[in-house]
Amino acid sequence: MAGFVLRRIINLIPVAFIVLLVTFSLIHIAPGNPAYTILGEQASPSAVHLLEVKLGLNRPLVVQFLVYLGHAVRGNLGRSLLDNQSVAQLIVTRLPVTLELAALAVIVSLIIALPAGILAAYRPNTWIDSLSRFLALVGAAVPNFWLALLLVYFLAVAHHWLPALGWVPLNQGVGSNLVHLVMPVIVLALPLVAVTSRVLRGELLEVMHAMFIQVARAKGARERAVMLRHALKNALIPVVTVVGLQVGGLLGGVVITESIFSLPGMGQLVVNAIFDRDYTVLQGSVLFMAMVVLIVNLLVDLCYAWLDPRIRYN
Amino acid sequence: MAISLADTQRPEPVKPVSNRVRAWRRFARNRLAVVGLVIILGFLVLAVFAPLIAPYKPDAANFALAFHPPSAQHLMGTDDLGRDVLSRMIYGTRSSLISAVAIVAVGVGIGVPIGLVSGYYGGLLDDVIMRLVDSGLAFPGLVLAMAMAWVLGPSLFHAIIAIGVVTIPQFARVTRGQVLEVKSRQYVEASQCLGASPLRIMFRHILVNIATPIIVVATLTIGSALLSVASLSFLGLGPPPPAPNWGEMLQAGSEYLTNAPWISLFPGIGIFLAVLGFNMFGDGLRDVFDPNH
Numbered sequence: 035m036a037g038f039v040l041r042r043i044i045n046l047i048p049v050a051f052i053v054l055l056v057t058f059s060l061i062h063i064a065p066g067n068p069a070y071t072i073l074g075e076q077a078s079p080s081a082v083h084l085l086e087v088k089l090g091l092n093r094p095l096v097v098q099f100l101v102y103l104g105h106a107v108r109g110n111l112g113r114s115l116l117d118n119q120s121v122a123q124l125i126v127t128r129l130p131v132t133l134e135l136a137a138l139a140v141i142v143s144l145i146i147a148l149p150a151g152i153l154a155a156y157r158p159n160t161w162i163d164s165l166s167r168f169l170a171l172v173g174a175a176v177p178n179f180w181l182a183l184l185l186v187y188f189l190a191v192a193h194h195w196l197p198a199l200g201w202v203p204l205n206q207g208v209g210s211n212l213v214h215l216v217m218p219v220i221v222l223a224l225p226l227v228a229v230t231s232r233v234l235r236g237e238l239l240e241v242m243h244a245m246f247i248q249v250a251r252a253k254g255a256r257e258r259a260v261m262l263r264h265a266l267k268n269a270l271i272p273v274v275t276v277v278g279l280q281v282g283g284l285l286g287g288v289v290i291t292e293s294i295f296s297l298p299g300m301g302q303l304v305v306n307a308i309f310d311r312d313y314t315v316l317q318g319s320v321l322f323m324a325m326v327v328l329i330v331n332l333l334v335d336l337c338y339a340w341l342d343p344r345i346r347y348n
Numbered sequence: 349m350a351i352s353l354a355d356t357q358r359p360e361p362v363k364p365v366s367n368r369v370r371a372w373r374r375f376a377r378n379r380l381a382v383v384g385l386v387i388i389l390g391f392l393v394l395a396v397f398a399p400l401i402a403p404y405k406p407d408a409a410n411f412a413l414a415f416h417p418p419s420a421q422h423l424m425g426t427d428d429l430g431r432d433v434l435s436r437m438i439y440g441t442r443s444s445l446i447s448a449v450a451i452v453a454v455g456v457g458i459g460v461p462i463g464l465v466s467g468y469y470g471g472l473l474d475d476v477i478m479r480l481v482d483s484g485l486a487f488p489g490l491v492l493a494m495a496m497a498w499v500l501g502p503s504l505f506h507a508i509i510a511i512g513v514v515t516i517p518q519f520a521r522v523t524r525g526q527v528l529e530v531k532s533r534q535y536v537e538a539s540q541c542l543g544a545s546p547l548r549i550m551f552r553h554i555l556v557n558i559a560t561p562i563i564v565v566a567t568l569t570i571g572s573a574l575l576s577v578a579s580l581s582f583l584g585l586g587p588p589p590p591a592p593n594w595g596e597m598l599q600a601g602s603e604y605l606t607n608a609p610w611i612s613l614f615p616g617i618g619i620f621l622a623v624l625g626f627n628m629f630g631d632g633l634r635d636v637f638d639p640n641h
Contacts (some may be wrong), residue, residue, distance in 0.1 A: 045479075052483035056492075064499045071499060152556060165590050171380070171631070175623035177575055179582050182618030183602050191606050285489030290579060304491060306433070308498050326485045 038346045057321040072313045077190030121318035131299035138219045143226035151234030173228030182294045185217045199296045218291045233276045237269035278334030370407035387625030395441040402435035406592045426611040434635015436592035452575040454512025455519045463523025464550045484517030497585040504587035511576045526558035560637040571623040
């Protein structure tokens with residue numbers, strides 16, 4: 035297992051390097067002077083000059099990259115162009131909101147997806163299965179920002195059942211904190227439910243053909259027990275991977291939902307950075323999110339190998 | 349009469365059912381897939397014949413008519429500038445479908461050759477390409493696309509490039525996986541023995557045999573591309589107004605949610621139905637080509 039962990043971590047180094055190269059190159063994909071790209075076409079030459087000095091854009095590209103690399107490795111993501119705050123600091127202050135939102139979304143999605151997937155597999159090709167398939171298709175096709183607006187309209191504007199937007203920190207009352215998160219969590223959880231429930235159903239149906247299921251049946255176990263005690267454990271392993279792979283999509287959804295519900299998390303930071311033309315914040319956030327995805331995928335891989343020894347020796 | 353004896357005496361031959369016919373029958377029995385296809389064709393008709401179908405000009409502003417709720421004259425109401433929402437929806441089909449297909453074309457056009465080369469040659473090249481793909485997949489697609497669209501400036505073309513580039517790794521990975529599966533098959537070895545060039549083997553022999561899973565992924569990606577374009581437009585990173593565009597309509601309408609919800613309600617339904625159509629069709633295709641899935 036130690037060898038496996040080490041190999042995985044070593045594999046991660048070139049990938050992280052390329053990720054850094056991509057975020058570094060981001061500003062250079064537009065033709066012309068990057069300072070003008072950041073400030074806009076009508077920027078004054080003195081402002082352009084100032085920015086070039088501040089970001090080191092007047093130095094050779096290789097030097098720029100090495101400086102960027104050196105800083106990033108030590109957790110220095112530069113300073114906001116808007117108010118000169120440390121980008122890393124900005125991200126850290128906003129992280130708890132996003133973490134709570136994302137964690138709740140994953141938990142809620144599992145609470146719905148696991149029974150839905152199990153029921154669909156328990157009675158495949160019946161109305162329950164069709165219903166779960168239909169809901170999965172709908173869940174994957176609803177535009178999240180539209181769903182968010184619909185929820186705001188029906189639950190907050192029309193009926194005042196829930197607060198429309200805003201954020202209450204956990205230390206000012208768990209209840210009002212959670213109430214403000216109901217709609218964002220629904221929006222984020224729906225696509226997760228769609229994917230997870232269908233994958234679980236597929237995996238369960240496949241496991242049900244295995245020999246050990248025949249054995250369990252032969253010894254007289256009831257069908258429900260066979261599925262819940264024998265098949266489910268094996269089918270859950272790939273589900274772990276799928277949930278891990280959804281993290282990237284979840285972060286994309288976070289950007290949209292946080293900006294609609296004005297939650298002060300990382301997603302709102304990204305959207306504000308775009309509107310304020312605050313390039314360093316945008317760049318730093320993209321890099322941070324990519325690193326989060328890499329680390330989550332690494333953890334999922336390790337989990338997977340820990341749960342299923344066959345993988346370690348592959 | 350010049351009918352020969354041999355002709356009349358031969359028993360009626362049983363018509364062989366071709367694979368294509370069999371696949372079509374399996375597809376036609378899949379209700380979800382057929383519904384998906386019908387939805388897609390419906391939107392195609394709207395896009396192609398928009399000027400004939402739309403009751404009004406999409407950008408005909410008339411402030412006297414602003415914020416009219418849905419009525420017989422304006423089936424989906426009018427927006428803040430008095431423009432007919434239905435007509436803008438119908439015209440908006442064009443940019444939505446074109447951009448979604450173009451995005452997938454970027455992903456397939458670049459990702460598939462990369463996957464072919466990576467899988468076919470293997471070795472160090474494969475390692476390098478796969479690390480590149482891994483790092484591409486590490487970025488939350490929408491966030492990277494947003495950043496790229498921001499750097500390039502708001503336009504439909506830039507949105508297509510930004511989202512298209514983000515889909516490349518996934519096509520490269522799917523293609524590579526399929527190549528690894530077929531590259532030791534006998535028909536590949538046979539053409540290698542016959543001296544066919546690697547390019548010819550990859551594109552004429554391997555690609556045609558692995559096309560179906562790629563088509564399935566491409567169809568499903570059209571659905572997610574529609575959502576991504578709408579998201580970018582919603583954040584103001586899509587094509588600038590006044591060109592009608594579902595995401596932008598939805599965003600513009602969101603300001604009037606309390607008194608004129610129809611302005612954003614209908615574009616959302618449009619996006620939802622289009623994505624649903626492509627996803628259902630893609631799911632159905634997968635069932636047809638890969639019944640074991």
